[in-house]
Amino acid sequence: MNRPRITDVARLAGVSTATVSRALSRPERVSAETRATIERAIAETGYRLNHAARNLRHQRTGSIVALVPNLANPYFSQILSGIATVLSPAGYNLLVADTRTTNPLRYADPSHADGLIVLDGSVPPSVLIERPTVVVSEQIPGLSAPGVLIDNEAAAAMAVTHFADLGHRKIGHVTGPRGNVLTEQRLAGTERAASARGLPAPVLIEGDFSLASGRRAAQAWLEMTDRPTGMFLASDEMACGFIGELQRHGIGVPRDVSVIGFDDIEMVEHLTPGLTTIRQPRGAMGCVSAERLLAILNGNDDESDTILPVELILRASTAIPR
Amino acid sequence: MNRPRITDVARLAGVSTATVSRALSRPERVSAETRATIERAIAETGYRLNHAARNLRHQRTGSIVALVPNLANPYFSQILSGIATVLSPAGYNLLVADTRTTNPLRYADPSHADGLIVLDGSVPPSVLIERPTVVVSEQIPGLSAPGVLIDNEAAAAMAVTHFADLGHRKIGHVTGPRGNVLTEQRLAGTERAASARGLPAPVLIEGDFSLASGRRAAQAWLEMTDRPTGMFLASDEMACGFIGELQRHGIGVPRDVSVIGFDDIEMVEHLTPGLTTIRQPRGAMGCVSAERLLAILNGNDDESDTILPVELILRASTAIPR
DNA sequence: CTGAAAGCGCTTACAG
């Protein structure tokens, strides 16, 4: 038995395919009686709509693609989860592509996806201009697509202000790679807040967001003669590496140095000590980005960015300095 | 300017659409001269193939769907990453559906996906019989689809054997929810290995794989008069909860009790102490499941299961008993 | 090697 097509239903119901199609998509335009006949024929044949055919006719794909820099990274999977929550009830498929293994150009193609949600700031803007696009978390220089972002500068300022409130005067900041948009924004917030609270300029150490660079930052800290008592690191991964390396050298956190991270990835709650950090609302970022993209596809969206609020999560890694 | 179609290329090149189509899919069947003309026309028009149309004609979708129980869970995202690695070069799109928010039936539909990779053991087998399917990690009772699995029983036995090698005699096991396939296999391995090494029957505590149930298991352990010195927990999450709760009560790991988890999720490496655990090769599980599915789609696959090797990762949470 | 034509399974503007 082949899969029944709309013509099979039409024949059995004694109507045209046009009427069957209407009964499916705009039932109110079909008389109740005809509708009932068609419904019986559908049940009898076991007919199910072929979405590929409908989509071809409608010049759409019914799919949205999410471009992620690293599918294995939990930071992104939580955003994806938010995206899926919104897309699924809207009837869209969620396509996922890891930019390490897939050329983003593939999905700039209108015959693959109706729109893009880009979680990777390094995707060249030129490939994104063809399709409706929303960027999440990281802006893409030169691309005028709506973004779903956080205020990185204000978030960094929250961290430094918390140190100041606790009584820390000597602050250090481990940055991401210089030139990165997030790095510069968080650095600006760090310096602004320190200055606003009358603290000396923060000591800077360059990192690259990775665990290993956090360990290296710990080495740098250990070698300082006048060590900062409050260290703010631009990612939780770096904070993990930093604390782990210090503990290996007998340095206590927060006894000898208070530490604040950035992101609130899941594991940092379970560290000893639990990590004080800036929580990014990743699920919400995913939801909102999907909503914004759907709005664009429905023709009612402005071009503005959405800024989502962050939260300073207080845990055991920060305390009053000795 | 509308997007050029194959007819536009054909007109410009002065050939039929059939020839253009052939030049694209089987260039060797077109004369070199014609091919060159067509290539020039393609470049001039900026033509790109419409995959939706091709797929409709071929009665395929070009997409594979992965059904996951929880997209936000890093355990699954690492498998997904492996899947993407294989699917992308093969020209397939990866569709991802979270079974909490999406009805799996949607993707059992041939017009949505060519095949399924199921990471959720609770998907009813009835929805999976229609399309080529591979299950990963968790078998589905009543479904005769190839599985990409680990030997859970042997893995559990490795954990218990390690305890025995260290000199532990009194072993405890925190299970997953009873009735779950993984739970029963790991339990069987635990009991078999204990018996094989002449140890008394392990003390059992029922959990549900969650962090909270690990905490409850710690409470149960604390109340025991004759406490096991080696605790094997059927998930890393439970092991985290267990260790955290014990530490809160001043119990040292591994000083007072050695702990082994299961999965080797990323965070457990960074705990204090680092967690000794059974590593599941999640990336490889993803790769292999995708390869198996592609083999099925190409008509050359047997029905056998693939069993991937696990590894006991030794860290600081296990030691010789006092 | 190349073309005319049918067809994948739908949808919809148009006419009645």
Next chain:
DNA sequence: CTGAAAGCGCTTACAG
């Protein structure tokens, strides 16, 4: 409210 017909953009068996 309903139908005949064209069309979404490809592909391919068949004939030459």
